[in-house]
Amino acid sequence: MVKKYPAVSAEYQKAVEKAKRKLRGLIADKKCAPLMLRLAWHSAGTFDVKTKTGGPFGTMKLEAELEHAANNGLDIAVRLLEPIKQQFPILSYADFYQLAGVVAVEVTGGPEIPFHPGREDKPKPPPEGRLPNATLGSDHLRVVFGELLSGEKEGLLQLPSDKALLSDTVFRPLVDKYAADEDAFFADYTEAHLRLSELGFAEA
Template sequence: MAAPIVDADYLKEIDKARRDLRALIACKDCAPIMLRLAWHDAGTYDASTKTGGPNGSIRNEEEYSHGANSGLKIALDFCEQVKAKHPKITYADLYQLAGVVAVEVTGGPTIDFVPGRRDSMVSTKEGRLPDAKQGDTYFLNCL
């Protein structure tokens, strides 16, 4: 799929979606699962093949059904509420923006958000997330 055209209109939609996500996350008290959604969509990136990553493919049942993604359908459904109001925004941008807003809502720093991610319907195979049990060295080797 083509990357979105990040023009003034797209940036306005991002700002509106950011406000809607802020309200939704505060109301539903769902910051942890939204941050987890962003991580699980992005965490499949493989530097050696340049595949996976924050491309919105986690919305596909094939991918959100992976064992490691258990429970993320809740966050996907929350994001659909925002996507319905802002259909121009890619799922890839929406999920990463949800993670950024989750950090901010919980008292973390304001994070600069750079939009422009393209959506993909190609799901990664199960097992692509870095194994947290392997420690920092394993994670850094995945980058």
């Protein structure tokens, strides 16, 4: 799918770059990269391809979404991020939370994920139960991510459950492939992360 990204002002783009620097310091200092990555993923993973609702649009700041069982502990991420967010009122929460996920990957030595600003905040959270349930096994994971990332190459690595990845006949060869070839993993991960972070955003 071709994306048509919205134009943002020079002031907005400058705020993105400044916020990125602040986020690097926070994430490195607090050693909270996994938490920030989880926040970004859970924010985006609620997108429903049929109804075009949910997704990475800032609703994780709302108490109703933080109370979803799958989001247990993400209130910590929201609280850690809020002092930086207050310094950049021009930024949407939608962009800010996804930017935190991008920076989390960078801080831990991962690939540089492209970031396109312009997401708008939505006023209502998605219904509970849209995130994949790792306890349901690999078939469930393939169905969920097959829908979310439709159009992607088959086999992009997802990490909701290491157990499912290692025990599944489809996932296991990918685990072995990526363990042996970091460049291949980084390339495919970058593509998957970008697609996940832009679900429902900038659709042409």
